[in-house]
Amino acid sequence: MPIPHAESDAFLADEGCLYLDCAAQGPRLRSVHDAAMAAMELTARPWNPPPVTPQALREQLRQRLARLFDGEADAIALVPSAAYGLATAARNLPLGPGDEVLVLDGQFPSNLMCWQARCADVGAALRGVRRESGQDWTSAVLAAIESSPRLRIAALPQVRWDDGATLDLDRICALLQSRGIALVLDLSQSLGVLPVDLARWHPAFIASVGYKWLLGARGLACLWVAPHWRTQGSPIEHHWYGRDAGPDWRFPLAPPTPFAAGARRFDAGGLDGLVPLSMALAAIDQVLDWRPENIATALKTCTDALDQGLVQAGLSDWRSPGHAPHLTALRPPADRMDAVFAALKQDRIACTNRYGLLRIAPHLHVAPADMARVVEAAARAA
Missing domain, CATH: 3.40.640.10 (Type I PLP-dependent aspartate aminotransferase-like (Major domain))
Known part of the structure; x- marks a missing residue:
């Protein structure tokens, strides 16, 4: 059965913060807390x-x-x-x-x-x-x-x-x-x-x-x-x-x-x-x-939404080809990296800079529509 993107209630979160750094540390489940x-x-x-x-x-x-x-x-x-x-x-x-x-x-x-x-x-x-x-x-x-x-x-x-x-x-x-x-x-x-x-x-x-x-x-x-x-x-x-x-x-x-x-x-x-x-x-x-397979399916809708948003914003070359359903990265030009990273931080979007890549790693607290925030912040600093 597909997982609804209403699972944000299962996690602890600060209102207004979009946490996209599960590849560094998974978000905290309320049950785990x-x-x-x-x-x-x-x-x-x-x-x-x-x-x-x-x-x-x-x-x-x-x-x-x-x-x-x-x-x-x-x-x-x-x-x-x-x-x-x-x-x-x-x-x-x-x-x-x-x-x-x-x-x-x-x-x-x-x-x-x-x-x-x-x-x-x-x-x-x-x-x-x-x-x-x-x-x-x-x-x-x-x-x-x-x-x-x-x-x-x-x-x-x-x-x-x-x-x-x-x-x-x-x-x-x-x-x-x-x-x-x-x-x-x-x-x-x-x-x-x-x-x-x-x-x-x-x-x-x-x-x-x-x-x-x-x-x-x-x-x-x-x-x-x-x-x-x-x-x-x-x-x-x-x-x-x-x-x-x-x-x-x-x-x-x-x-x-x-x-x-x-x-x-x-x-x-x-x-x-x-x-x-x-x-x-x-x-x-x-x-x-x-179930992991359901998690993968749900998270793929998020990373797909990010890829589609980048294409629509004219940033198609910022995508990471061949990425996993749950983990991808933005690839801004080197001379725009600091500005893009700063724009994401300003919008309270939490991700990690790894060797010129802005790693994007959502979990089920994130919905596909949230990816528009990432695209908008990146496009402003492009």
């Missing part, structure tokens, strides 16, 4: 046991997050950041001297720095994909794979973080699989909006933050782990969350306490706060209730 306040009240009285333990909340969250993938809770690890999850992937995937790791030029640093470090450690090479004039990212990635006989790992997004450009992962992954190349995905700019097709993509690891399109709290992210690594992988840190201590909860000197089932071995320590767990649960429940 209420969950945070209730959890804060509970933590103020630590002598009273909470009605639900942090361990139970973690498992509830794991089960909900799994529904964005294949429904298998054992596949999900809870981590503090996408960077932590991607570093876990870099730590585990085999890589040797002379091998190559593929990334996009200008890729978000969380999915870059861990590979820089890993390549430096083992004598491998990092290969950055750049687009030729008129070339899309998918074609550029496919060409790079074809020309890289030593490629062992491809670390990619589904949607670029700066302008919303999408990669055709179906085509890319088919080529990767034919060559035995491992795939690591950072879905921080798409999970919660775009579908995940594990059966086609066959990734080794997928990481995503929880505070952007999943509308949750900072400090709590997820890591999906392929079956092989759930039994063979080595975690970054060791703590009792990731171990199966049995009913006696004992940790002998020898033998080592066995790992907990599935991807739980990769859980990070310290993720037992009632506040972030409660916020994340309230957020994922709302995302699942709306």
Whole structure:
């Protein structure tokens, strides 16, 4: 069932402000805010046991997050950041001297720095994909794979973080699989909006933050782990969350306490706060209730309205071709960038300047008609 653009009541907002920066921080749901306040009240009285333990909340969250993938809770690890999850992937995937790791030029640093470090450690090479004039990212990635006989790992997004450009992962992954190349995905700019097709993509690891399109709290992210690594992988840190201590909860000197089932071995320590767990649960429940495919359809009407408005205003070359349904960017000339950004701010339109691009990332608090404000402000400063 389509989502009406009356969902603005579900979010906290300042009247008159048009918030278009979900790619940086998702807008705050009222249900998430209420969950945070209730959890804060509970933590103020630590002598009273909470009605639900942090361990139970973690498992509830794991089960909900799994529904964005294949429904298998054992596949999900809870981590503090996408960077932590991607570093876990870099730590585990085999890589040797002379091998190559593929990334996009200008890729978000969380999915870059861990590979820089890993390549430096083992004598491998990092290969950055750049687009030729008129070339899309998918074609550029496919060409790079074809020309890289030593490629062992491809670390990619589904949607670029700066302008919303999408990669055709179906085509890319088919080529990767034919060559035995491992795939690591950072879905921080798409999970919660775009579908995940594990059966086609066959990734080794997928990481995503929880505070952007999943509308949750900072400090709590997820890591999906392929079956092989759930039994063979080595975690970054060791703590009792990731171990199966049995009913006696004992940790002998020898033998080592066995790992907990599935991807739980990769859980990070310290993720037992009632506040972030409660916020994340309230957020994922709302995302699942709306359904990501419905969210994508609704947000596409907003970005389509923006594109159409730019054409009508004579600013068609300011559009970002091939963008995702939920994420795009304005491309004003360099000499007008500061003026356009200032005009948007003056009209209380919140977006982000990323390397000469004004990123536009709405959620369901925004209606297609709101995009006229963006076009009008941009046209005044053009």
